[in-house]
Amino acid sequence: MSGEARAGYLVLLSGGIDSATALFLVRKRGGRCATLSIDFHRRNRREVEAARAIAEAAGVEEHAELGLGFLREAIDLGDEIRSEVEAQGVPLTFIPYRNLVFYSIGCYWAWIRRLETVVMGHNAEDLGLFSDVGPDLIGSFNSLAAAMVPWRPVRVEAPLIGMKKLEVMRLALELGVPLELTWSCWREGKIHCGVCEGCAKRKEVFRALGVKDETEYER
Numbered sequence: 001m002s003g004e005a006r007a008g009y010l011v012l013l014s015g016g017i018d019s020a021t022a023l024f025l026v027r028k029r030g031g032r033c034a035t036l037s038i039d040f041h042r043r044n045r046r047e048v049e050a051a052r053a054i055a056e057a058a059g060v061e062e063h064a065e066l067g068l069g070f071l072r073e074a075i076d077l078g079d080e081i082r083s084e085v086e087a088q089g090v091p092l093t094f095i096p097y098r099n100l101v102f103y104s105i106g107c108y109w110a111w112i113r114r115l116e117t118v119v120m121g122h123n124a125e126d127l128g129l130f131s132d133v134g135p136d137l138i139g140s141f142n143s144l145a146a147a148m149v150p151w152r153p154v155r156v157e158a159p160l161i162g163m164k165k166l167e168v169m170r171l172a173l174e175l176g177v178p179l180e181l182t183w184s185c186w187r188e189g190k191i192h193c194g195v196c197e198g199c200a201k202r203k204e205v206f207r208a209l210g211v212k213d214e215t216e217y218e219r
């Protein structure tokens with residue numbers, strides 16, 4: 001990568017494994033690094049707390065939480081929208097234009113701190129689920145961002161976009177990501193419930209890699 005000496009990253013942290021891995025990946029490259037958690041409507045509190053702990057473990061220069069309570073998932077947008085999204089086969093966690101909003105906020109947040117790159121934790125499996133993720137969209141967004149502030153544009157990077165969850169996990173282990181601090185459960189219990197889709201996927205990935213899962217599960 002060119003320009004590493006002056007590299008500066010803003011990592012959008014969700015509290016899950018993917019964005020934590022993206023964070024530790026860019027930390028390894030060196031340079032400045034800050035993190036931001038975007039707190040939308042009914043955001044899982046445990047995820048927000050996990051993001052805070054991960055940022056601390058990574059020793060970033062600044063971690064911030066930004067409340068955007070008006071941003072709601074399809075499941076909270078009423079029956080009409082909910083059915084429309086369901087009919088498309090899109091998960092009900094869909095937030096229309098989420099990534100456009102996140103990238104734009106990330107660019108602003110990074111720019112005023114003189115950081116050059118906004119880092120997102122999207123992986124290859126997100127691509128199949130949501131229409132607002134992907135290298136082409138990021139490329140288009142970056143062209144737009146470069147045109148809007150031509151003298152010092154911020155760009156968005158998704159370093160895990162070519163990797164499936166299992167490969168992300170392998171990389172996380174390689175990088176020494178503190179996986180015990182990440183949160184995958186869809187509920188907000190004291191510990192992971194062990195049965196929701198998020199927990200099931202977490203268990204599956206640990207099992208597939210033959211790695212000891214230090215996560216505490218209710219079941």
Ligand SMILES: [Zn+2]
Nearest residue numbers: 185193196199
């Ligand atoms: Zn769970």
